């Protein structure tokens with residue numbers, strides 16, 4: 664069986680690495696330099712970095728130069744998110760050399776454009792399904808954007824290569840992942856799923872690992888690493904098969 668991929672997160676707001684609670688603007692805890700955080704995860708053995716421009720996601724500016732600097736400094740794979748909503752922002756994101764981008768709001772608001780870029784870029788495009796219950800949220804998770812399963816069906820038919828599934832109610836809370844949501848999404852798609860939100864312990868990672876046969880490919884880990892609930896080395900060891 665494959666090993667669950669772990670993607671330590673570096674979310675950037677106003678030039679700083681931060682963690683939010685439920686993705687709410689204003690709930691930030693700051694963890695200093697994004698580049699230092701990313702390099703630390705790389706030194707600890709990460710094979711992926713989940714890098715987010717939160718200002719671009721919220722529409723409060725962007726950290727484009729800093730994001731490009733961080734992505735460019737990585738020897739590992741980078742998944743880049745936040746504010747990628749049109750040709751210009753997609754071109755800038757891909758120009759960082761990232762392995763793939765993760766589209767959120769665009770998949771809800773400009774589905775024709777997303778279908779086009781999926782056709783053009785294949786598995787360099789993932790779609791972030793950020794949900795409260797089964798309702799998708801866009802624009803920094805502040806606006807409803809339709810039903811999870813209807814959107815998933817549409818994206819499946821358009822050839823979307825991968826989904827990053829975030830339970831907003833769990834994100835940044837250290838309350839454990841929503842395993843039921845992950846099982847339900849896996850049942851609704853044959854594409855790989857990256858789990859996001861709520862990881863608090865090595866047991867949570869072991870529980871997500873049990874879903875690998877269903878289609879869960881990876882897990883994003885944020886707050887738990889920054890809060891030192893465990894080290895990345897311990898996490899990689901916990902999911903090794």
Ligand SMILES: O=C(O)c1ccccc1N[C@@H]1O[C@H](COP(=O)(O)O)[C@@H](O)[C@H]1O
Pocket residue numbers: 674683685686687715717719720721744745746747748765766767768769791792793801802803804834
């Ligand atoms: O990751 C977060 O904590 C987060 C919080 C609030 C909004 C967005 C967040 N993260 C990432 O942003 C993209 C969505 O950006 P956009 O809608 O495409 O501009 C989402 O996939 C999350 O990865």
